[in-house]
Amino acid sequence: MIDAPHNWPQAGRLLCRLVLGAALLTSLQGCVEMMVGTAVVGTMAATDRRTLGAQTEDTAITVKAEARMQNLIGDSGHVNIASFNRKVLLTGEVRDEATRATVEREVAAISGVQGIVNELEILGRSNYTSRGNDALLTGKVKASFVDTKDLSASTIKVVTERSTVYLMGRVTQREGQLAAEVTRGVSGVQRVVKVFDYIGEDELKQIGKAN
Numbered sequence: 001m002i003d004a005p006h007n008w009p010q011a012g013r014l015l016c017r018l019v020l021g022a023a024l025l026t027s028l029q030g031c032v033e034m035m036v037g038t039a040v041v042g043t044m045a046a047t048d049r050r051t052l053g054a055q056t057e058d059t060a061i062t063v064k065a066e067a068r069m070q071n072l073i074g075d076s077g078h079v080n081i082a083s084f085n086r087k088v089l090l091t092g093e094v095r096d097e098a099t100r101a102t103v104e105r106e107v108a109a110i111s112g113v114q115g116i117v118n119e120l121e122i123l124g125r126s127n128y129t130s131r132g133n134d135a136l137l138t139g140k141v142k143a144s145f146v147d148t149k150d151l152s153a154s155t156i157k158v159v160t161e162r163s164t165v166y167l168m169g170r171v172t173q174r175e176g177q178l179a180a181e182v183t184r185g186v187s188g189v190q191r192v193v194k195v196f197d198y199i200g201e202d203e204l205k206q207i208g209k210a211n
Contacts, residue, residue, distance in 0.1 A: 047154045049170040049199075049207055050085050057112040058083040065107045072099075072106060078125045079103060082159045084168040085197050086114040091161035093123040117195050119166070126162060134160040137188050141165055144182050151178055158183075163190040170197045172204055 048055055061083040069079045077094040088107055094100050100120045108116050138160045145153035156169040156179055165183050167176070176196045183192045199207075 047152075049155050054085050057086055061086070061088060061110055061112055064110050068106050068110075069103070072103065076125070079120065080159065080161065081107070082157060082166070082168060083113075084157050084195075085170060086112055087117065087168070087195070087197065088113055088115070089117045089119065089159060089166055089168060089195055091119045091159060091166065092121070093125050094120050096122060119161070119164075119193070121162075130162060133188070134162065137163060137165065137186065140186050141183050141189070144186055145179065148178065148182050151175060151182070163188060164193060165189050165191070166193045166195050168195045170199050172201055173198055174201075 050058070062081050065081040065083070065088065069081070073079055073094065077092065077099065079090060079092040079094065082089040082091070090103060090107065094103060100118065100122060103120060104116050104118045107113060138158050141158050141160070142153060145151050145156060152175075155171060155175075156167055159166040159168065165186075167179055167183065169179075171179065176194055176198065180192050180194055183189055
């Protein structure tokens with residue numbers, strides 16, 4: 001620690017030490033937060049059944065698609081983008097069939113996209129109340145997964161649009177069926193749509209060993 005000049009009054013030297021100590025503590029706290037954040041991200045990546053490359057591409061696809069929607073849709077509609085294992089789910093509302101087709105075409109042209117599930121509806125733009133309810137349902141579904149034996153909540157992506165719940169992830173047929181049944185039991189859910197990539201039980205065991 002840097003010391004204060006000896007010709008300072010004692011109180012001045014003490015104040016200097018306190019200030020420098022606080023600055024050092026703040027710096028260390030930032031390092032700790034960064035390390036904790038990195039550990040959390042690393043843990044999430046390790047439990048995800050996608051490859052690290054697929055996870056990275058899904059993030060890039062989402063960012064690029066959302067940027068395109070700003071120019072294409074503006075305030076005339078509402079489009080949600082969810083990419084999982086390079087498969088993109090489109091939900092929300094657009095003004096007409098031509099716009100619906102254009103959105104799908106623009107997203108499909110993004111590098112890395114391997115499939116499109118177009119669930120866009122030709123409707124007026126949803127309001128904040130509806131979206132808030134959808135966010136609440138998503139939270140309730142995720143919480144239900146956590147409480148369900150033989151179901152890994154971290155492997156399933158939940159998207160809710162106008163009380164319809166879409167389920168994405170790399171799961172076995174058994175897991176997919178169980179997840180759908182649990183979701184249907186959540187109060188407020190009107191419909192469940194499975195958008196899963198299915199894997200075999202043997203592949204699941206191999207993934208478990210790798211993690």
